[in-house]
Amino acid sequence: MFTRMRRWFRAVGHGGRLDDQMDQELAFHLELEAAKLERQGLTPEAARTEARRAFGGVERVREEVRDTRRTSWVETILRNVRYARRSLARNPGYTAAVLATLGLGIGANTTMFSVIDGVLVKPLPYEGSDRLVLIRQSSLLAGQDDVLLSIPELYGYRDQLATDFEGLVEFHQMSFDLIKRGDPDRVAAGVVSANFFDVLRVKPILGRTFQAADAAHGAPAVLLLSNAYWKTRFGGDPNIVGQVFEMNDRPHTVVGVLPPVPIYPQESDVYMPTSACPFRARGEERIAENWKAFSNLRVFGRLKPGVTIEAASAHVATVAARFTREHAEAYRDARGFGASALGLLGELTRNARPMLLILLGATALVLLLACANVASLTLARTLNRDRELALRTALGAGRRQLVGQLLTESVMLGLGGGIAGLLLAAMTQGALGTFIGRFTARAADITIDGRVLGFTAVVSILTGLAFGALPALVTRPGPASVLRQSGASAAGPRQSRLLRGLVVAQVAVSVVLLAAAGLFMTSLYRLARVDAGYHAEHVLAAEIFGNFTRYKEPKDYLRLYKPLIERLSQMPGVQSSAVGTVVPLSQQGQPFLNAFEIQGRSAIGRDRPAADVNVVSTRYFETLGIPIVGGRDFRETDTTESAPVVVINQSMARYWDGADPVGSRVSFDKGEHWFTVVGVTGTVRQYALERDGVAQLFIALNQSPFPAGASVLLRTTVDPVSMTEVVRDTVHSLDPDMPVEHVQTLEALRTNYLAPTRLTAMLLGLFAGVALVVTLAGLTGVIGMSVSQRTQEFGVRMALGAQPGRILTGVVRQGLVMVAIGLAIGGIASMFVGRFFRSYLYDTQPTDPATFGVLAIALLAAAAVACAGPARRATQVDPILALRSE
């Protein structure tokens, strides 16, 4: 063993020297032979010639020795590569089919790998990002898995966890109006602790980040720009630092620009220190008496060196438990309250993870299928090359050389497919980034980098070996058997079985993909058609939220909204117009749940009821097409002068246990103020199409106790989009500085809401479609080959008077049997696979009979068509020709 290894190393290292030694050895032999012949009486000249003749070609012997030696493996590979190139160039059809199939398979996987690597695996682009955690509070028994922190809670954690965290910093988002030249702009502002970016270790690319002094009371207002906002709104102006912007009537100085980093939980256009938010400031004033003051914060921390995330999480939970003991009243409704520390990366990508893993599973199946398909193509080709391979065997090529040759070809094809796949991945990357951006802020981290290239290279080579090994293993060309034979060579029973097995495998994999795609599409179809409780057609919505500086009181809003509704209602093409704080399926969507009590009903022994509170104008329900199912709608006569009234939805009416809510009274502040329920509306799936609508309560705009920025809604008889400018102009004629944002139709909102689901279903559908086409092509190929082999048999049968129809159905049946077996295997596999994504389906079981029924029929029909071509060829065999070729 060791001697062999030593010799091998020696040989690899000194291939040239061994060649010299061999020359010496052969020369020595020839000399001795010539000398012997000379002694037998030949002239020296004749002796040398005779010695060479007897030897039989020095060059050939040298070659043969080199072959047995296995030393010049580099040479062998190069020779194999040269040979493979020639051989592949002679079969452009085969080569193109394999490159296309593998390109699709590897391309899909490269793309998904780049996404998974960029989103789920790569560390966040902050220094030491694995030490960053998010503190998450939840109240699981009350059904809330994300309870934002109040200011006192943040301070509590900060004081009691100083040994675990280098710093705990806060984030919340609000909107500001940026008044520039042109239309006013509403910007999303992230309001953060002064040391927020220090804890994240994000360095500005221009200027500086915040300092403690920026957050001090009365400090000059400062602003950090996000990278995206700086680029899109200011064209990447390098002199931006120091410029002053009017935001909400107050000058803010730009102090820096951030690098392009994802910020959890959402991106902001600009960042401000905590002192910039008046609502937070008001909360801060009340922290002594209100433990839950300004419960709007997300809190991040950096673990101190040596502290594990588990230990920190346990300490966070301990502190949370202490809170519930010391401030029991504040947590009365937060049943099952607790808190933990979670890794930031996991949280940042939580929404994307399941979909990405499902898609990765799908692409892995596509690659598996591509391998099976190419293996059957290659096997068929190898069988057609029987004569060539046999000839080479006869000329002295060993089995090892032949297998090496075949594997070289398949690995070259694998690498070629990898290059095609990389091109495909590069082309699809932009579109994919947009898709992923709907799930996670990390879309920008998706790139084709060294890791992706390495992945593709490894996958390509493994793919080549995988699809090449199978044909290489079953090929046993005996020189005699094949050379004797003339005409088309035949697949032996072994190879035929393998070919059929590969077709069955392809069908099975396709069925799994088709089933997944079909289930997602069925689910999407049902979700898209679900009755959401309102009529989305012909309604335009526009956000006119106002800002807290100029719209301080409810009456400030009334002064804008009243005339706005009036003017818009009179526009030609407008059927009705209203305002409301809530627009179905708008991006802002989070229910704003408030606990309430019903006068005269005890809440003891049951869940304290809670409802999503909204403010709407008259004709809001009419404009959205929400039916009033009991009582009445709001009237213009419901004003601050009259009794305060509310309208509730049917979902909220459940709390009356079947009694009529109309006429009873509800309160949100433990009986200080009471509202009379005057009407009940149908429930709208306001925030999510998948779930029943939440309990909702509506307050009349005229009676709103708090200032509420709202959206204007227009039901039109014309194309609602054509009213966009009318809305903008009307708003600006009333308040030139009011931003008008997100002007969209309700149908567009609904379409947008479904976009991620639709894209997932479409991608799965695309993969399944590719799988189906590849599989059917493979089926046609295998049936075609079997028909060619049976030409004589068909000829004889035709000559004996067989009906062409019988031959046709016989061939098609042969194909359908394989498909049926694959269908059965794939169907069973799908049931298991379906369990993994059951929770992402709407109203659709993984065993959905309609989906599987359609799938089975469609697949069998498509397979019958795929077999029909070769089958027709079988019926057109000319008996005379077929017999003559015997």
Added chain:
Amino acid sequence: MTASRLDLLQGTLDLLILRTLSLGAMHGWGISQRIQQVSEDVLQVNQGSLYPALHRLEEAGWIDSEWGRSPDHNRQAKFYRLTKTGERRLAEETRQWELMTTAVARILSSEA
């Protein structure tokens, strides 16, 4: 080729080389001469096929080689000798050869 000179059957050459080397180290030409002499010129070794065979056997680990001075010719030559595995291999091949020849001989004589 006369009837008295036989081409070697495939595989037989290996056996002959191993047997020849079991007598002691020898260079390539020596092996070919030896086989010819001992078989009394009946077996003609195709000299061209000798060297690939030698390298193949070396590759298989049954023989080993070394450069040394050839005493008769006073120059460097490559000498081959049998390894331990080669000895076992020789025993095995010899046994098989005998089995086969006996069997073939039996068939031939029974028909007569």
